[in-house]
Amino acid sequence: MYDVVIIGAGVVGSLAARLLSKFSLSVCVLEKENDVAMGATKANSAIVHAGFDAKEGTLKAKLNVKGSQMMPKICAELGVDYKNNGSLVIGFSDEDKRTITELFERGQKNGVKGLEILDKAALSEKEPNISKNAVCALYAPTGAIVSPYELAIAAMGNAMDNGAELKLDFEVKSIEKEGEAFVISSDTEAVSAKYVINAAGIFADKIAKMIGDNSFEIHPRRGEYILLDSECGSLVSHTIFTTPTKMGKGILVSPTVHNNLLLGPTSEDVEDKTDKATTEQGLENVLNSTGKSVENIPRNKAITSFCGLRAVGDTGDFIINSPLVGFINLAGIESPGLSASPAIAEYALELLENQGLKITEKADFNPIRKSAHYFKNASIEEKNEIIKKDKSFGRIICRCETVTEGEILEAIRTNPKPHDLDGIKRRTRAQMGRCQGGFCSPYITEILARELDIPIEQVTKCGGKSIINIGKTKEEIQND
Amino acid sequence: MTELVIIGGGPAGMSAAVAAYDSGIRDILILERDTALGGILQQCIHNGFGLHKFGEELTGPEYAARYEKMVFERKIPYKLGTMVLDITEDKVITATNTEDGIFQIKAKAIILAMGCRERPRGALNIAGTRPAGIYTAGTAQKFVNMKGYMPGKNVVILGSGDIGLIMARRMTLEGAKVHAVCELMPYSGGLARNIEQCLNDFNIPLKLSHTVTKIHGKERLDGVTIAKVDENRKPIPETAEYIPCDTLLLSVGLIPENELSKTAKVELSGVTSGAIVDQNRQTNISGIFACGNVLHVHDLVDFVSDEAEIAGKSAAEYIKGKAENKINIPIKTDGKIRYSVPQVITEEKDITVYFRVSDVFYNVKVNVKNEKGEAVFTKRRPKVAPGEMESITLKKKQIIGSKELFMELEAVK
Numbered sequence: 001m002y003d004v005v006i007i008g009a010g011v012v013g014s015l016a017a018r019l020l021s022k023f024s025l026s027v028c029v030l031e032k033e034n035d036v037a038m039g040a041t042k043a044n045s046a047i048v049h050a051g052f053d054a055k056e057g058t059l060k061a062k063l064n065v066k067g068s069q070m071m072p073k074i075c076a077e078l079g080v081d082y083k084n085n086g087s088l089v090i091g092f093s094d095e096d097k098r099t100i101t102e103l104f105e106r107g108q109k110n111g112v113k114g115l116e117i118l119d120k121a122a123l124s125e126k127e128p129n130i131s132k133n134a135v136c137a138l139y140a141p142t143g144a145i146v147s148p149y150e151l152a153i154a155a156m157g158n159a160m161d162n163g164a165e166l167k168l169d170f171e172v173k174s175i176e177k178e179g180e181a182f183v184i185s186s187d188t189e190a191v192s193a194k195y196v197i198n199a200a201g202i203f204a205d206k207i208a209k210m211i212g213d214n215s216f217e218i219h220p221r222r223g224e225y226i227l228l229d230s231e232c233g234s235l236v237s238h239t240i241f242t243t244p245t246k247m248g249k250g251i252l253v254s255p256t257v258h259n260n261l262l263l264g265p266t267s268e269d270v271e272d273k274t275d276k277a278t279t280e281q282g283l284e285n286v287l288n289s290t291g292k293s294v295e296n297i298p299r300n301k302a303i304t305s306f307c308g309l310r311a312v313g314d315t316g317d318f319i320i321n322s323p324l325v326g327f328i329n330l331a332g333i334e335s336p337g338l339s340a341s342p343a344i345a346e347y348a349l350e351l352l353e354n355q356g357l358k359i360t361e362k363a364d365f366n367p368i369r370k371s372a373h374y375f376k377n378a379s380i381e382e383k384n385e386i387i388k389k390d391k392s393f394g395r396i397i398c399r400c401e402t403v404t405e406g407e408i409l410e411a412i413r414t415n416p417k418p419h420d421l422d423g424i425k426r427r428t429r430a431q432m433g434r435c436q437g438g439f440c441s442p443y444i445t446e447i448l449a450r451e452l453d454i455p456i457e458q459v460t461k462c463g464g465k466s467i468i469n470i471g472k473t474k475e476e477i478q479n480d
Numbered sequence: 481m482t483e484l485v486i487i488g489g490g491p492a493g494m495s496a497a498v499a500a501y502d503s504g505i506r507d508i509l510i511l512e513r514d515t516a517l518g519g520i521l522q523q524c525i526h527n528g529f530g531l532h533k534f535g536e537e538l539t540g541p542e543y544a545a546r547y548e549k550m551v552f553e554r555k556i557p558y559k560l561g562t563m564v565l566d567i568t569e570d571k572v573i574t575a576t577n578t579e580d581g582i583f584q585i586k587a588k589a590i591i592l593a594m595g596c597r598e599r600p601r602g603a604l605n606i607a608g609t610r611p612a613g614i615y616t617a618g619t620a621q622k623f624v625n626m627k628g629y630m631p632g633k634n635v636v637i638l639g640s641g642d643i644g645l646i647m648a649r650r651m652t653l654e655g656a657k658v659h660a661v662c663e664l665m666p667y668s669g670g671l672a673r674n675i676e677q678c679l680n681d682f683n684i685p686l687k688l689s690h691t692v693t694k695i696h697g698k699e700r701l702d703g704v705t706i707a708k709v710d711e712n713r714k715p716i717p718e719t720a721e722y723i724p725c726d727t728l729l730l731s732v733g734l735i736p737e738n739e740l741s742k743t744a745k746v747e748l749s750g751v752t753s754g755a756i757v758d759q760n761r762q763t764n765i766s767g768i769f770a771c772g773n774v775l776h777v778h779d780l781v782d783f784v785s786d787e788a789e790i791a792g793k794s795a796a797e798y799i800k801g802k803a804e805n806k807i808n809i810p811i812k813t814d815g816k817i818r819y820s821v822p823q824v825i826t827e828e829k830d831i832t833v834y835f836r837v838s839d840v841f842y843n844v845k846v847n848v849k850n851e852k853g854e855a856v857f858t859k860r861r862p863k864v865a866p867g868e869m870e871s872i873t874l875k876k877k878q879i880i881g882s883k884e885l886f887m888e889l890e891a892v893k
Contacts, residue, residue, distance in 0.1 A: 226605065280607045280693065280715075304602030306610065380574075384581040391578035396513070396563040404576075436600035438616045442623055456629055461612035466699035468612055469629035470726070473654050476628035 043308025052107025079371025087143025223265025400433020490519015492772025499792025644731025
C-alpha cells in the first residue's frame with residue numbers, strides 16, 4: 001500500500017509528487033495517458049502570471065502570487081527554462097484604462113510587487129511594435145514565461161529519482177474505500193493508498209464522483225494557439241495581454257522561453273472533453289485579435305497550431321478541498337494554474353498533514369536535476385569534452401533546433417522515460433523547429449526503435465494507434 | 481585556412497566542387513550532413529534526371545553517382561555526417577561531427593549548396609487534430625525509398641508539385657490507394673510529364689482549386705475534409721467533402737534552407753528566399769557563392785549542375801585573385817515574371833538569365849528593356865508556367881551600356 005497516490009501527471013500532479021518525494025513516503029502517480037504532461041500542461045500559454053487577475057482572497061489569487069514567487073528556484077533546481085520577461089496588459093480606450101486601474105489595485109491587494117501604469121509613450125518605449133492604438137498599459141515586472149511541459153517532466157523525473165513511482169496508461173476506473181485504504185483500480189490493475197490526491201485535470205470531477213463527491217463539475221473550455229517561427233521571437237519582449245473578460249485573459253502575444261512567438265488562446269466552451277481539434281474560425285480569430293495588439297505580426301511565419309482544453313470548475317475558483325478524509329481534490333485548475341502549481345503542491349501537502357499524514361524529511365533527497373538542455377548551453381570546449389567521451393553528441397539529428405543524438409539518447413534513458421516521437425519532442429525540442437520533424441523524424445523513429453528494441457512499425461507519434469509506418473515496403477518484405 | 485569550402489554534397493555541391501577543381505583549385509572541402517554524398521537525389525529513385533546533361537534518362541541515384549565518380553576520381557576531400565552550425569561574415573565555418581567534434585574552418589571562398597526544406601502542415605494552419613499520418617512528401621519519400629517503410633495505405637495528397645506527383649505514383653506502386661491529389665491553384669505546379677506519368681497513368685484524380693480544410697483522427701489520421709476554393713483561394717464551405725484516409729502527404733512548397741546564409745549576413749531575396757546573386761552566383765558577400773536549390777528551387781537537376789558549374793568556376797577565379805567587378809546592373813522583373821537569377825549583372829559578357837513566371841501564360845514575348853525603355857532582347861514563348869523554369873541568353877552587346885534591365889512578359893496579339 002502506498003502512502004500517497006496522485007491521480008494525474010500534469011504539472012500539478014508532478015510537482016506534488018516531487019514535493020512528497022522529499023519525505024519518507026511511498027508515492028505513486030497514476031496517469032491515464034502514455035506520458036507525463038498530456039493534458040492542459042502541454043497546451044497552455046506558458047505564462048507565470050504576476051497575479052493581479054484573480055479576485056483578492058481567492059485561492060487563485062493567493063496561490064498564483066505564491067507560486068510565481070516559488071517558480072524561479074524550482075526551475076533552477078530542475079533545469080527548466082524560465083524567463084522573467086514581464087507582462088503588459090494594454091488598453092485602447094477609457095474603459096480599458098479603468099479596467100487596468102482595477103487590475104493595478106487588485107494586484108496591490110494580492111501582494112504583487114512592482115506594478116506600474118504606463119502611458120502611451122512609456123508603453124511604446126518598452127515595446128516599439130505595440131499597436132499604435134494602444135493608449136495605456138499595466139506593467140507587471142514579475143510576470144514570467146516558462147516551459148510548462150518541461151516543468152512537469154522534470155518534476156516527475158526528479159520525483160522518480162527520489163523514489164516516487166509513475167504508472168502510465170493507468171486510467172482510474174473505480175476507487176473503493178477498504179478500511180483505512182483507498183483501492184484505486186484500472187481495468188487491469190489496482191493499487192491501494194492511505195491518501196489520494198486528485199489532480200486529474202479535465203476529468204477531476206469524474207474521479208471525485210468515484211468516491212461520492214458530486215459537489216462540482218468540470219467543463220472544458222477550448223483554447224487555440226498559433227506558434228510562430230523563432231525568427232519572430234523578438235517582435236515583443238514582454239507578454240502582451242489585452243484587458244480580461246469573463247471568458248478569460250484574452251488572446252495574447254508572447255515570446256516563449258525558446259524564442260518562438262506564441263499567439264492565443266481563444267476561449268470557447270465546448271462539450272467534448274476529448275476533442276482537441278483546432279478550428280478554422282478559432283485560428284483566424286487568433287490572427288485577427290493579435291493583429292490588433294501588436295503591429296506587423298508575420299502571419300506567414302506560423303510553424304504550428306494547437307489546442308488545449310481548460311479544466312474550468314463551476315465554482316469560479318480552484319476547487320481544493322477534502323470531501324472525504326484522506327482524499328484531496330486539486331480540481332478546476334485553469335488559469336492561473338500553471339503559475340500556482342508549486343504553491344498548489346504545497347497546499348496539498350498542508351491538507352494532507354492536517355489529515356494526519358506524518359512526514360519526515362529524507363536525508364538523501366536531491367532536488368537538483370540536470371537540465372535537459374545542458375549540452376546546448378555548454379561552451380564549445382565543454383561540448384567537445386562531452387563528445388570525446390560520447391560521440392553521439394557530435395551527430396546532429398534535429399537540424400532546426402540543433403539537437404544531437406546524444407541528447408535524444410539521454411532523454412530516452414532518463415526518468416520519466418518517453419516512448420514515442422512526441423515524448424522525445426517535448427523533452428529535447430527535436431521536431432519543434434520550423435520543419436516540424438520533416439527532416440529528423442525518420443532518424444528519431446530509427447533511434448527509438450533501436451533503443452526500445454521494437455520494430456520500426458511499432459514506433460508511434462504519441463502511443464496507442466498513432467503508428468508512424470504501417471509496415472515495410474514490398475521490396476523490404478521480399479528482402480526479409 | 482581552406483581555400484574553398486562547399487556546404488552540401490548534393491548535386492549542386494558536387495558539381496561546384498568538380499568545376500572548381502577543373503579550374504585549378506585543389507584545397508577544397510565538401511561538408512555534407514548525410515552519410516553519403518548525393519543529397520536529395522539519393523531518395524529520388526524515379527528516372528528523368530540527366531536528359532539535358534547526359535542525354536540519358538537516369539534515376540536520381542544514378543545521376544548523383546556520375547558526379548560522385550568525378551569527385552572520387554579527382555580525390556576531392558569531403559566530410560560526411562557533418563552538420564554546419566554557423567558561418568560568419570568573414571567566412572569562419574563552425575561544424576560538428578562524431579569524429580572531429582565541433583570544429584572551425586576559415587575559408588577563402590564558400591559555396592552555399594544546402595538545398596531546401598519542405599513547408600510543413602503547421603505553416604498552412606490547417607485546422608483539425610494533430611494525429612500521426614501526416615507527412616511532407618519528401619519525408620514520406622525518405623521512409624519509403626531509403627528506410628523501406630510505408631507511411632500508410634489510404635492516401636490523400638495536398639499539392640501537385642513534382643514531389644506530390646512522384647509520391648502519388650510511388651505510394652501506388654507500393655500498394656497504397658491514392659484517393660486524390662488536391663491542388664489549391666487552378667493549375668498544377670509540377671512538370672507536365674509528371675501529371676501524365678504519375679496521375680493519369682494511374683487514374684489518380686487531380687482536383688484543381690481544392691484544398692484540405694480539416695484534419696480528423698485522434699491518434700492516427702481518419703480522414704480529411706477537402707473543399708473547392710474560390711478565386712481568392714478561400715474554401716467554399718458548401719463544397720466540403722470528407723475523404724477517409726490514413727495518410728496525408730503535403731507537397732506545399734519548398735523553401736531554400738538559408739539559415740546559415742543568414743548567419744553569414746548574406747542578403748536574401750524576398751521572392752526566392754535564396755541569396756541575391758550576380759551572373760557568377762556570387763552573393764553580396766565577396767567570396768560567398770550560392771547554387772542549386774538553396775539559391776532558387778529548381779525543377780531539373782541538370783540546371784542545378786549547370787548553375788553549380790558557374791559557381792564553382794567563379795569561386796576558383798575569386799580564389800586565384802580575380803579583380804572585383806565594378807559594374808552593377810540590377811535586373812528588375814514585372815511581377816508576371818516572378819524573379820530572375822541572377823538578380824544583378826556585374827560583368828559585361830554573355831549571360832543566361834533563368835526566371836519563373838507567376839501564372840500560366842500563353843503566347844507571350846519575354847522582353848528585356850534597359851532603363852531608357854529600349855528593347856535589348858525579345859523572345860516568343862507559346863506557353864510559360866510557374867512549374868517550369870525558363871531561361872534566356874543575353875549577349876554581351878545587348879547588355880553593354882545599360883544601367884538597369886527590366887524583364888517583362890508581353891501578350892502577343
